[in-house]
Amino acid sequence: MTATTATVELPRRPAAAARAWRLVRRHLLDVYALLALAYLFLPIGVVVAFSFNNPLGRFNFTWQGFTLRNWAHPLDYPGLGSAIQVSLEIAFLSSLVATVLGTMIALALVRYRFRGSGATNLLIFVPMTTPEIVMGASLLTLFLNWRIPQGFGTILIAHVMFNISYVVVTVRARLVGFDRHLEEAAMDLGANELVTFWRVTLPLIAPGILAAALLAFALSIDDFVITYFNAGTTTTFPLFVWGAARVAVPPQINVIGTAIFVIAIAAMLANVLLQSRRARRA
Amino acid sequence: MTAIEAAPTPRRGEVAEYDIRLIGLTKRFEDVVAVDGISLDVERGRFFALLGPSGCGKTTTLRMIGGFEEPTAGRIELGGVDVGGLPPYRRDVNTVFQSYALFPHLSIFENVAFGLRRRGVRGDELRRRVGEGLELVGLAGLERRKPRQLSGGQQQRIALARALVNRPRVLLLDEPLGALDLKLRKEMQLELKRIQHEVGITFVHVTHDQEEAMTMADRIVIMNEGRIEQVGTPSELYESPRTSFVAGFLGVSNLLPGTVVGDDRVRLADGTEVHVPREALAGRSGAVQIGVRPEKLRLGGGEVNTLAGVVSESAYIGVSTQYIVDTPAGAVTVYVQNDRRGAEGAAPGDRLTLGWSPDCTFVVDVQEDS
Numbered sequence: 001m002t003a004t005t006a007t008v009e010l011p012r013r014p015a016a017a018a019r020a021w022r023l024v025r026r027h028l029l030d031v032y033a034l035l036a037l038a039y040l041f042l043p044i045g046v047v048v049a050f051s052f053n054n055p056l057g058r059f060n061f062t063w064q065g066f067t068l069r070n071w072a073h074p075l076d077y078p079g080l081g082s083a084i085q086v087s088l089e090i091a092f093l094s095s096l097v098a099t100v101l102g103t104m105i106a107l108a109l110v111r112y113r114f115r116g117s118g119a120t121n122l123l124i125f126v127p128m129t130t131p132e133i134v135m136g137a138s139l140l141t142l143f144l145n146w147r148i149p150q151g152f153g154t155i156l157i158a159h160v161m162f163n164i165s166y167v168v169v170t171v172r173a174r175l176v177g178f179d180r181h182l183e184e185a186a187m188d189l190g191a192n193e194l195v196t197f198w199r200v201t202l203p204l205i206a207p208g209i210l211a212a213a214l215l216a217f218a219l220s221i222d223d224f225v226i227t228y229f230n231a232g233t234t235t236t237f238p239l240f241v242w243g244a245a246r247v248a249v250p251p252q253i254n255v256i257g258t259a260i261f262v263i264a265i266a267a268m269l270a271n272v273l274l275q276s277r278r279a280r281r282a
Numbered sequence: 283m284t285a286i287e288a289a290p291t292p293r294r295g296e297v298a299e300y301d302i303r304l305i306g307l308t309k310r311f312e313d314v315v316a317v318d319g320i321s322l323d324v325e326r327g328r329f330f331a332l333l334g335p336s337g338c339g340k341t342t343t344l345r346m347i348g349g350f351e352e353p354t355a356g357r358i359e360l361g362g363v364d365v366g367g368l369p370p371y372r373r374d375v376n377t378v379f380q381s382y383a384l385f386p387h388l389s390i391f392e393n394v395a396f397g398l399r400r401r402g403v404r405g406d407e408l409r410r411r412v413g414e415g416l417e418l419v420g421l422a423g424l425e426r427r428k429p430r431q432l433s434g435g436q437q438q439r440i441a442l443a444r445a446l447v448n449r450p451r452v453l454l455l456d457e458p459l460g461a462l463d464l465k466l467r468k469e470m471q472l473e474l475k476r477i478q479h480e481v482g483i484t485f486v487h488v489t490h491d492q493e494e495a496m497t498m499a500d501r502i503v504i505m506n507e508g509r510i511e512q513v514g515t516p517s518e519l520y521e522s523p524r525t526s527f528v529a530g531f532l533g534v535s536n537l538l539p540g541t542v543v544g545d546d547r548v549r550l551a552d553g554t555e556v557h558v559p560r561e562a563l564a565g566r567s568g569a570v571q572i573g574v575r576p577e578k579l580r581l582g583g584g585e586v587n588t589l590a591g592v593v594s595e596s597a598y599i600g601v602s603t604q605y606i607v608d609t610p611a612g613a614v615t616v617y618v619q620n621d622r623r624g625a626e627g628a629a630p631g632d633r634l635t636l637g638w639s640p641d642c643t644f645v646v647d648v649q650e651d652s
Contacts, residue, residue, distance in 0.1 A: 188445075189371075190448070191396075
C-alpha cells in the first residue's frame with residue numbers, strides 16, 4: 001500500500017531500486033511460503049535426522065554421529081515392541097468399530113427425522129469439543145465406579161467413543177449430497193433394501209467411509225491424554241514414549257516415529273495417484 | 283430391429299385387460315392433498331400421458347404406481363393384482379426418472395444389466411439382452427463408458443434402455459425429456475413413440491407439456507389440483523373438452539358465457555342465439571359457456587352460427603393470420619389459414635361477421651372462480 005503511494009510521489013526513482021523492489025515483490029510470497037513450510041517441517045526433520053543418530057548415553061538429545069544401527073534394530077528396546085503392538089491393535093479395532101457404528105449413525109441422521117434426531121445431531125459434537133483431559137478423567141471415574149478394571153478393554157472403549165464423532169461428521173458430509181433417486185432406481189430395478197445398500201449406497205459413500213476410517217486410525221494411534229487415564233497397566237506406544245522419556249530417550253522412538261510418518265505420506269501419495277488415474281480414465 | 287420382444291400376451295384364463303387400475307387413489311402430505319381420489323383404467327399396450335400443470339399430482343400418482351409413495355387411501359392394481367404395500371422391487375413396473383438416476387460408479391453395461399442381474403440373468407444371455415437394449419436406443423458400443431462421459435440425451439436413452447431390458451408390464455416415465463433442449467426433445471418424442479410401438483409395452487408418461495403429450499400419447503389424462511379433469515384421445519380432448527380447464531390447458535379456446543334456451547340452443551350475453559350439438563349440452567340448463575377453437579371460425583357469414591364484431595388486432599405469422607375480434611358477446615380469437623395469397627383480408631377496425639358450424643361448438647360449465 002505504502003509502496004504504491006511512494007511510486008506515485010517519486011516517479012523518477014533510480015532504476016536499480018525499482019528492479020530490487022520488483023524482485024522482492026515477485027518473490028515475497030515464495031519466501032513467506034518457504035518460511036511457513038520450514039516452521040511446519042523442521043520438527044519432523046529433527047525427528048528423522050535423530051533416528052540416524054548414534055547417541056553416547058541414554059538420551060538421544062545431541063548429535064554424535066551417523067549410524068544405521070537404529071534402523072537395523074528398530075524394536076531393540078525392552079517393552080517397545082509390545083507397546084507398538086498394543087497401539088496397532090487398539091487403533092485397528094477402535095477405528096473398525098467406530099467406522100461401522102458412525103456410518104450407521106450418519107445414515108440415520110441424514111435420512112430420517114425421528115424423536116431425538118436434532119439432539120443427536122448436536123450431541124455428536126460434544127466428544128470433539130470436550131477437553132481431552134476432562135474426558136479422560138471422567139471416563140476413569142466412570143470405570144472406577146462401575147468397577148471395570150482398566151486395561152486394553154477400557155482403552156478400546158474410550159477410543160471408539162471419541163472416534164465415533166469424527167466418523168459421523170465425515171460420513172455425513174458425503175451423504176448430504178447423495179441423490180436418493182439412485183436408491184429408488186435400484187429398487188425399481190429389482191434390488192431389495194440390502195442389495196441396494198451393497199450395490200449402490202455403499203460404493204458411492206465408500207470414499208467418505210474410507211476417509212473416516214483413516215482419520216479414526218490416526219486419532220487413535222497417537223492419543224495420549226485419554227489413554228493415560230484409562231490404561232491401567234497396559235502400555236501403548238505414546239504411553240511408552242512418555243514413560244521412557246523419564247529415564248531414557250532411545251533413538252528407536254525416532255525410528256518408529258519416522259516410519260509412521262513415511263507410511264502416512266506413502267498412503268497419501270498412493271491415494272492421490274489412484275484418484276488422478278481414476279479421474280483420467282473417467 | 284425387434285430388439286426387445288413385445289410384452290407377453292395374456293395367459294389363458296387371465297382376465298386382466300387393464301395393465302393398471304387406480305381406484306379412488308388418494309395421497310395426503312401432512313395437510314396437503316396431492317392426489318384426491320382418482321380412478322383410472324390403463325389398457326394394455328397403450329401410451330398414456332398424465333398431463334397437467336406443476337403440482338397437479340401427476341408425479342405423485344406415478345410414484346404411487348412405482349411403489350415409492352404409499353397411498354393414503356385407494357387401490358392400485360397391476361395386471362389385476364392389488365399391489366398395495368408391495369415395495370418397488372416386487373412390482374412389475376420400471377421407471378425412467380427425471381434425473382435419469384444412472385449409477386455413476388457403474389459402467390453403461392452394468393447400468394443396463396442391473397435389473398437383469400437381480401433376476402439372475404447371467405453370461406451370454408445377459409450380454410445379449412444388454413446389447414439388444416442398447417441397440418434399441420441406438421447406443422450400441424458405449425458399454426464400457428461411465429454415465430458422466432455421456433451427453434444428456436445419451437444418458438436419457440441409457441435410462442430408457444435400463445428400464446426396458448427388464449420387459450416390465452408397464453414403463454413409467456417421469457418427465458424424462460424435461461432436461462433436454464428443444465430440438466433434442468422433439469427428436470426424443472418421436473423416438474419414444476417408435477420404441478413404444480416396437481416393444482408394445484404400456485407407457486405412462488408424466489409431462490406438463492401439452493404439445494409433448496399430444497405428439498406421443500394415444501390417451502391423455504388431464505389432471506388439475508389432484509383430480510382427473512378428462513381422459514381421452516388427443517382429438518377428443520381437443521375437439522370436445524368437457525371442462526373449461528381442459529379447454530384452456532389444451533390449445534387456445536374462445537369461451538363465451540351464455541344461457542341454455544333449448545335442447546340445442548344457447549343464448550349468448552348479447553342476445554345472439556347459437557346452435558350447439560345436442561349431446562354437447564348433455565341435459566345442462568341455466569348458465570354455461572360455449573367454446574369454439576380459433577381455427578374453426580370463418581371471417582364472413584355463410585354458417586349456421588354467426589356473430590358480428592370489429593377486428594381489434596391482426597398478426598400475420600406465416601402459416602396463418604391471427605385476429606382478435608371484439609364482439610358484444612366477448613373478445614374472440616380467430617386463426618385464418620393462409621392457404622392462398624391475400625387470405626389475410628381483414629385489417630384492424632374492419633367490421634365483419636364471424637361464422638362457425640354447430641358441430642365445432644362445445645359446451646362447458648361456468649368456471650366457479652370466474
